[in-house]
Amino acid sequence: MITRLLLENQLQNFVLTDCAVATVTCWANLTYWKKPLAFDLAQLGMILGNLCLGSLLMARTFHQGFLPLSNLYESLLFLAWCLSFVTLALQSQWRLSIAIGTPLVMLVVAYAHWALPAGMQLSSSLVPSLRSHWLTMHVSVMIMSYASLMMGCLLALVYLSMSSHPHQLEELSYQSLRFGFICLTLGMISGAVWANEAWGSYWSWDPKETWALITWLVFAAYLHTRRIWHGTTSAFLACVGFVVIWICYLGVNWFAQGLHSYGWFVL
Amino acid sequence: MLIKILIKIEVAISLLLMIALVNVLISVIPGLMIVNEMLLVLLSISLMGCTLKVQIPSWKLERVKRRWGKKEAQVQQGEKWNEYEKNQLAPIGIHMSMIGMMGGSMLDAIGGYTAQERIGVTEISHIQNVVSAGYGSRIGQEWNIRVNEMKISKEGEVRSEVEIIDNEGKSEWKEWISVNHPGKYKGRWIYQTDWKWEGVRIKRGEKRYECGIRGGICKWGEERLVFKDLSTKGMLYKQGKAVKEVEVEEVMVSAGLQIKESPGLGMIWVGSGTLMASLIWLLL
Numbered sequence: 001m002i003t004r005l006l007l008e009n010q011l012q013n014f015v016l017t018d019c020a021v022a023t024v025t026c027w028a029n030l031t032y033w034k035k036p037l038a039f040d041l042a043q044l045g046m047i048l049g050n051l052c053l054g055s056l057l058m059a060r061t062f063h064q065g066f067l068p069l070s071n072l073y074e075s076l077l078f079l080a081w082c083l084s085f086v087t088l089a090l091q092s093q094w095r096l097s098i099a100i101g102t103p104l105v106m107l108v109v110a111y112a113h114w115a116l117p118a119g120m121q122l123s124s125s126l127v128p129s130l131r132s133h134w135l136t137m138h139v140s141v142m143i144m145s146y147a148s149l150m151m152g153c154l155l156a157l158v159y160l161s162m163s164s165h166p167h168q169l170e171e172l173s174y175q176s177l178r179f180g181f182i183c184l185t186l187g188m189i190s191g192a193v194w195a196n197e198a199w200g201s202y203w204s205w206d207p208k209e210t211w212a213l214i215t216w217l218v219f220a221a222y223l224h225t226r227r228i229w230h231g232t233t234s235a236f237l238a239c240v241g242f243v244v245i246w247i248c249y250l251g252v253n254w255f256a257q258g259l260h261s262y263g264w265f266v267l
Numbered sequence: 268m269l270i271k272i273l274i275k276i277e278v279a280i281s282l283l284l285m286i287a288l289v290n291v292l293i294s295v296i297p298g299l300m301i302v303n304e305m306l307l308v309l310l311s312i313s314l315m316g317c318t319l320k321v322q323i324p325s326w327k328l329e330r331v332k333r334r335w336g337k338k339e340a341q342v343q344q345g346e347k348w349n350e351y352e353k354n355q356l357a358p359i360g361i362h363m364s365m366i367g368m369m370g371g372s373m374l375d376a377i378g379g380y381t382a383q384e385r386i387g388v389t390e391i392s393h394i395q396n397v398v399s400a401g402y403g404s405r406i407g408q409e410w411n412i413r414v415n416e417m418k419i420s421k422e423g424e425v426r427s428e429v430e431i432i433d434n435e436g437k438s439e440w441k442e443w444i445s446v447n448h449p450g451k452y453k454g455r456w457i458y459q460t461d462w463k464w465e466g467v468r469i470k471r472g473e474k475r476y477e478c479g480i481r482g483g484i485c486k487w488g489e490e491r492l493v494f495k496d497l498s499t500k501g502m503l504y505k506q507g508k509a510v511k512e513v514e515v516e517e518v519m520v521s522a523g524l525q526i527k528e529s530p531g532l533g534m535i536w537v538g539s540g541t542l543m544a545s546l547i548w549l550l551l
Contacts, residue, residue: 128424128446178550185546189539198447200381200458200525202535203372210294217287223550224280244287255295 004063008121011056012113015049015080019106022046026099042098043091049105050084057081064123069139070130073120076112078140079249080105082147086176090151094172100154134194138187142212145183146249149219152176153242156235170235174226177238181219188212199259208260211248218244273309274316282310311369318362326355360545364538371534377401379529386414387465387521391432394526404528409434414522415441417462425462427522431455454528461523467492467501468517475516 022045029038057077060068068074087101112121126135155173159165191209192202203209218241225234252260272278286306293299380400386392391413394406415428429450430441444450450457466479469492478485478492485492491504492513503510 125422131424132447182546182550186543189543192539193536196532197449200449200456200460200527202532205293205300207294210290214287214290214294217283217290221280221283221287224276224283228276252294 004059005121007059008056011052012109015052015109016106016113018045018049018052019102019109022049022098022102023106026096026102030096030099036095039095039098042102043088046084046088046091046098046102046105049102050081050088053077053081053084053109060123066126067136067140068123069135069143070126071120071124073112073116074123075139075143076108076116079143079147080108080112082144083108083151086147086151090155090172090176093175094155094169096158097151097155097172100158101151104150104154129198132194132198134190134197138190138194141183141190142187145180145187146245148176148180148183149215149245150180150242152180153238153245156238157242160232160235160239165231170231173235173238177219177222177241181216181223184212184216184219188216204259206259207252207255208248211244211252215241215244215248270312270316270320273313274320276317279310279313279317282306282313286310307369311366314362314366314369318359318366322355322359322362326359329355354549357545357549360541361549364540364542364545367538368535368542371531371538374531374534375401375529377403379527379531380404380406381525381527382406383460384412384524384526385463385521386412386524387519388414388417388427390414390521410439412457412524412526414524417520417522419462425459425522427459427462427524429457429522429524454530456527456529458525458527459522460525463521463523465519465521467494467515467519469513469515477519 022042025038025045026042029035029042057068057074060074069078083101083105087097087105090097090101152173152175155169155176159169159173162169191212195204196202218237222234222237222241225237273282286303289299289303289306293303378401380397382394382397384392384394384396391411393408393411397406400406411432411434413430413432415430417425417427419425424445426443426445428441428443431439431452433439440450440452442450442452444457444459446459449459464480464483466477467485469476469478478487480494483494485494485501489506492501493504494501501513501515503513
């Protein structure tokens with residue numbers, strides 16, 4: 001027990017340092033050095049971080065007997081893993097993706113590591129309504145969609161901030177957002193199926209559900225805007241979407257307690 | 268006229284964003300649901316109009332294009348020809364599934380109901396306490412629910428055996444239900460929502476008594492019978508002092524059940540399936 005916690009702590013520290021070094025390398029390289037080698041090094045760092053987060057989650061899975069997705073701490077770590085995964089996938093198409101991905105992973109892990117109360121980092125047994133195979137399906141797909149959408153939105157932001165507005169970057173952002181949108185839809189549908197089994201209703205206008213619907217609508221609007229105002233307008237909408245995702249993931253719990261309050265702590 | 272405006276893509280986009288905005292407001296101030304419903308009706312008209320007036324004609328044109336070449340198609344539609352969309356069928360699929368899902372939820376709102384009942388173990392009840400019901404729903408009184416037995420595991424999982432009995436007392440169906448495992452019979456869903464410890468039955472001397480329980484304590488004049496957990500053994504206290512352990516004859520518990528019928532459920536699941544399939548076809 002103690003060794004496992006120590007190991008988790010060490011792994012988190014390593015991921016944090018690793019991501020910090022990779023971020024600094026990338027950004028310094030963008031400003032001063034301007035050599036592609038630095039991005040390869042950062043990519044190596046990201047792969048290491050991904051593996052560390054992966055083994056951390058695996059250790060928890062074996063210890064608990066279910067995928068660690070039942071509270072905020074675990075979902076943040078899973079989000080960090082998903083973000084590093086998406087970054088590595090995008091990296092193969094656009095080298096600079098890593099410069100956006102690493103700081104984001106670092107921030108998410110840092111939040112899980114420092115900002116959450118220590119009691120929440122312990123694993124606990126599941127409440128009856130969460131004991132279902134749908135937990136793995138619903139939460140993992142949902143968090144994967146958050147990660148993919150976040151990266152897509154940040155790419156859109158970079159696209160907007162670059163004066164040349166490179167078409168390729170917009171296309172890449174669209175790819176990531178498309179995948180995120182599919183995952184979001186799948187996550188919402190699986191959530192509805194599960195809610196119908198556990199709560200007696202497939203849709204109950206719970207704050208989290210409402211915000212997931214808002215996210216879905218914003219990105220549905222994005223996909224439509226891309227057909228007529230392809231370019232800056234759609235990228236702008238994607239940036240709005242970034243804020244909406246964060247409200248959906250974390251913000252909702254600040255102002256509304258609902259059925260989805262498992263993944264939160266009372267201050 | 269309205270349809271002509273609603274099928275414009277600019278209008279559709281602003282409609283989507285408007286619904287998003289209204290939902291933001293709903294999550295802060297409840298009570299705007301009626302606005303939301305009106306907008307959703309507009310959205311479904313827009314979806315339907317777009318599918319019938321834009322997507323299907325453009326798909327037909329695509330077939331013309333395949334047969335006669337691009338130029339002919341361009342001549343047919345003039346300047347409006349949109350080369351951007353490559354997959355013509357998947358967007359139709361997405362819109363149709365959305366319409367199907369909305370139709371399903373409409374059907375639920377009209378013909379479905381939700382009820383909550385608290386039924387003691389071994390007792391029988393009709394559907395009485397209806398929480399919400401559509402004006403077209405019919406809550407049958409020709410059947411009753413009986414809770415036969417209840418088991419509580421050490422991990423806190425509660426399971427009840429529920430039975431549906433007709434008015435002549437004939438059993439139609441019975442099943443063990445628990446949280447995450449509702450019972451389904453003829454379109455009726457029966458959920459275990461919670462349970463409550465109602466009381467105990469004690470035999471003292473020759474007489475039998477029933478005693479209600481609150482917070483694990485059963486008051487009995489000057490005496491208190493305290494239960495640490497749901498068991499048949501309690502400690503008897505007299506004026507604050509533990510006297511002896513008392514065994515009770517029977518523990519009375521009740522099941523909190525939720526009963527619903529939702530006629531649109533099938534339509535919603537089919538819609539979800541086709542939505543997912545066409546989204547993957549279009550976007551992946």
